[in-house]
Amino acid sequence: MTHVATHFELFNLPLSVDLDVKALDDLHRKLSLETHPDRLTGADARERRIAAEKSASLNEAVKVLRDPVRRAFYVLELKGVKLDTEHAAAALKMPMEFLEEIMERREALDGARQARELSRAQSMAKEIAALKSASLSTAQTALRADDVPTASIALGKVRYYSRFLEEVEAFEEELAAS
Amino acid sequence: MKGFLQIHDPLKPKGHVVGIDLGTTNSLVAAVINGKAECLAADEGDARLLPSVVHYSANGSVIVGKRASELLPQFPTDTIKSVKRFMGKSLGDVETRKLGAYKFLEGKQGVVRFEVAGGQPVTPIEVSGEILRQLKRRGESHFAGKVEQAVITVPAYFDDAQRQATKDAGRLAGLDVLRLLNEPTAAALAYGLDKGVQGLYAVYDLGGGTFDISILELIDGVFQVKSVGGDSALGGDDFDRAIAQKVLDARGIKEPSAQQIATLLQLARAAKERLTDAPQTELVFEGAPFPITRADFDSWIAPLLNKTGVSAKRALKDAGVSVEDVKGVVLVGGSTRVPAVRSYVAQIFDREPLSDIDPDQVVALGAAIQADLLTNEERKDEVLLLDVIPLSxxxxxxxxxxxxxxxxxxxxxxxxxxxxxxxxxxxxxxxxxxxxxxxxxxxxxxxxxxxxxxxxxxxxxxxxxxxxxxxxxxxxxxxxxxxxxxxxxxxxxxxxxxxxxTDEEMEQMLLDSIDHAEDDMQKRLLAEQRVEAERLLMDGAKQLKENGDLLSTDERREFEAQLTRLSTLAKTETNHEALKAVITDVDGKARPFVEKILDRAIGKAAVGQQIEDF
The missing domain is CATH 2.60.34.10 (Substrate Binding Domain Of DNAk; Chain A, domain 1)
Incomplete structure (x- = not known):
């Protein structure tokens, strides 16, 4: 089986949760100038298809690497734990008290949503965002030390928190659209 | 020297390339000529804007542009305007039925089909295809050569179905669509290359039927779109509708006829345009004036503008930037001429917007530049566009x-x-x-x-x-x-x-359009003459009814015979020049009658004036 380049390898960067986003953007621009299909409009269909694929990989990679949360999940994945499906996430043994707590919070959010109380939902979102960034930083520290079990649990929490925040955003969109 | 080389450039075997702005209200075609992007004018005059209006006549001919829009009040269901708003939509979409007095083919799921005079129901793709074909012709008559490749612009906020539909329309018109380019990106490209800007820019694009906001960063030859937002069903048409609705309300008209709506929308549009320079105006509907001040108008459209503000804020947030990071705001689209729009944009971005390239032309110019960048070997290293998808x-x-x-x-x-x-x-x-x-x-x-x-x-x-x-x-x-x-x-x-x-439907349409392409020109010229004949017939009948008493019995019989002759030939004559000759002849014979009518009208006006004077 051929080795598929990791997102880090595509940019010739070391595998790490720490990364200079500005430098990444510059590099992405530079590489795009070489691989974007628009640069090869005179070339044959096969070359252009390859260019489009390369370009797509670069764009996918930069999207993952630019964002500290996605980047942490990706580093964890490269270390062998993939949290990309509900199933995989559920297989993690999340602490019971965490699950109970998040369940309570989601019920409270549902309540706010039904009552169409945006400000209540937003203040909950603020608390969750703080918890999320704390968990992310726990995960990053653990990943730097190669402590995969701790990182998995911390990112498992981040996943739940992200879901929660997405729900608040969906609520905001819903209100804006009506 | 360059022109000579271009002819022999082996990389350009496909004729000339153009950029097309396929707009809701107007469409344009542009090309890079001697290194400079230019909008191409119609061969029949210096108008660059082609009204995006398509008329289907009872005799099966198709008319596009200004002449079609003149026929709109008379044939509201056979004349399709703002077809862009129907692209990629189904009859089930909520907005679809509100957009005009059209007859839709009912009972068929999926794509919208308009029932029009003179043949099979047409889809928005075919209607757009007619507009594109007209622009392609314009390009071909400008270059006196084939135009086969084009960059066509779409609102950044178009979804996948709307993009597919646009690309299909291009294929129907016989164009190889090099790229669908987002309109705000095209505008930024025109500014970027023309004005040499660098840094973070916002493009506020309010057209006839769509609103787009884009945040772009221009660094080192890469134009990177950071975020886009907008509303694919919001534009200047809605301003017209706001005015028309106020008139209907004031007159107590609950169920306006198709003709009333069409007439009123045109009057509203004209009033809106007058308000750009004048603080107040009035529109005359069914004989009675309706005054409008700019302040009235501003308050009617304020809710629409607020919607654009919500989109703009979201786009900034998505780009991860704040208002202060934005170095300039570019205005695009005819609707940004409305003073209230300008001041609203200035207010939300806290700076005066840029509009030194004609907002009607800037998108087409950008499309032409992109078309050139994609095909011109000498320029391809100049700049690269990195665009985004608008919706998850x-x-x-x-x-x-x-x-x-x-x-x-x-x-x-x-x-x-x-x-x-x-x-x-x-x-x-x-x-x-x-x-x-x-x-x-x-x-x-x-x-x-x-x-x-x-x-x-x-x-x-x-x-x-x-x-x-x-x-x-x-x-x-x-x-x-x-x-x-x-x-x-x-x-x-x-x-x-x-x-x-479906692919089969598309294929059939393509076959049909190829069949048509050969005798297209003949058909168009004939169609134009037939419309001319119809108009003359209609005018003649109307004048006979209203002013027939001015003619003697003999004169009247002679005139009626002329009209009958024209009416028959308009249906049977297939040579456009022959038909034109008949029209000229009949029109000439009607001249004495017309003079009498004019005399009478002047007499009446003079009487009117006297009454007013006293």
Whole structure:
């Protein structure tokens, strides 16, 4: 089986949760100038298809690497734990008290949503965002030390928190659209 | 020297390339000529804007542009305007029926079809195809040579179905669509290359029927779109409707006729345009004046402007920037001429917007530049555009939840795969429902396509693993494939069916259009003469009715005979020059009658004046 380049390898960067986003953007621009299909409009269909694929990989990679949360999940994945499906996430043994707590919070959010109380939902979102960034930083520290079990649990929490925040955003969109 | 070389450039075997702004209200074609982008004027005059209006006559001919819009009040259901708002839409879409006094072919699911005079119902793709064909002709008469490749612009906020429809319209018109380019990106390109800007810019694009906001960064030869937002059903047409509605309310007209709506919308539009320079105006509807001040108008459109502000703020947030980071705001689209729009933009961005390139032309100019960059070997290293998809793409998962695979504002081209597992023991198939939009529930998003991956070997729930891959190309068009991992069974589709045309329908249309292409020119000229004849007939009959008493019995008989002759020839004569000769002849013979009518009218006006004077 051929080795598929990791997102880090595509940019010739070391595998790490720490990364200079500005430098990444510059590099992405530079590489795009070489691989974007628009640069090869005179070339044959096969070359252009390859260019489009390369370009797509670069764009996918930069999207993952630019964002500290996605980047942490990706580093964890490269270390062998993939949290990309509900199933995989559920297989993690999340602490019971965490699950109970998040369940309570989601019920409270549902309540706010039904009552169409945006400000209540937003203040909950603020608390969750703080918890999320704390968990992310726990995960990053653990990943730097190669402590995969701790990182998995911390990112498992981040996943739940992200879901929660997405729900608040969906609520905001819903209100804006009506 | 360069012109000579271009002729022999082996990389340019396909004729000239153009950029086309296929607008809701007006369309334009532009090209790079001697290194400079220029909008091409119509051969019949110096008008650059082609009204995006298509008229279908009873005799089967098709008329595009200014002449078609003149026929609109008289033939409101056979004259399609603002067709862009129907692109990629179905009759089920809420907005669709509010857009005009059209007759739709009922009972058929999927794509909208207009019932028009003179033939089969037409789809928005075909109507747009007629506009594109007209612009292609304009290009060809300008270059005195073939035009076969084009960059066509679309609102950044167009979804996949709308993009597909636009690309299909291009194919119907016989154009190889090099790229669908987002309108604000095109505008930024025109500014970027013309004015040499660098840094972070916002493009506020308010056209006839669409609103787009884009945040772009221009660094080192790369134009990178950071985020886009907008509303594909908001524009200057809505300003006209706001005015028209006020008039209807004031007059107590509850159920206006198709003709009343069409007339009123035209009057409203003209009033809106006058208010750009004048603080007040009035429109005269059915004989009675309706005064409008600019302040009235501003207050009527304020809710619409606020909608654009919400989109602008979201786009800034998505780009991860704040208002202070923005170095300039570019205005695009005819509707940005409205003073209230300008001051609103100045207020939300806290700076005076830029509009030194004509906002009507800037998109077409940008498209022409992109077309040149894509085909001109000498220029291809100059600049690269990195665009994004406007709306998230995802799949329906359990419970009707939309799971996003590619988030909005992802740079394209892009591919993304995700694993979905079977949820029942022995499950052998998986329904794949592709949706586009930001909402959490599938039902609130746009349904793009459904297909089924079958042949999964029966196994325990959760063991079957299906990898779904989304690929979005540089035009923003999606392709989806699904693959079961243990068997390698794979299915692939280009997303299309829900609101688009099937491949068979498309093929038939293409065949039809090729058939037509040869005698197209003849047909168009003949069609124009037939319309001219119809007009003369209609005027003649009207004048006979109103002023027939001015003629002696003999004169009247002679005139009626002329009209009958014209009426017959208008249907049977297939040579446009012969028909034109008859029209000129009949028109000449009617001259004494016309003079008498004019005398009478002047007499009446003089009487009117005297009454007023006293």
């Amino acid at each position: 793409l995802g799949l329906e998962t359990m419970g009707g939840i939309a799971e996003k695979l590619i988030g909005r504002n992802s740079t394209i081209p892009i591919a993304q795969a995700q694993i979905f597992t079977t949820f029942q023991d022995g499950q052998t198939g998986m329904d794949i429902h592709v949706v586009q939009g930001e909402r959490e529930l599938v039902q609130d998003n746009r349904s793009l396509a459904r297909f089924k991956l079958s042949g999964i070997p029966p196994m325990a729930a959760g063991m079957g693993r299906v990898q779904v891959t989304f690929r979005v190309d540089a035009d923003g068009i999606l392709q989806v494939s699904a693959k079961e991992e243990s068997t390698g069974i794979e299915q692939q589709i280009t997303v299309k069916p829900t609101h688009g045309l």
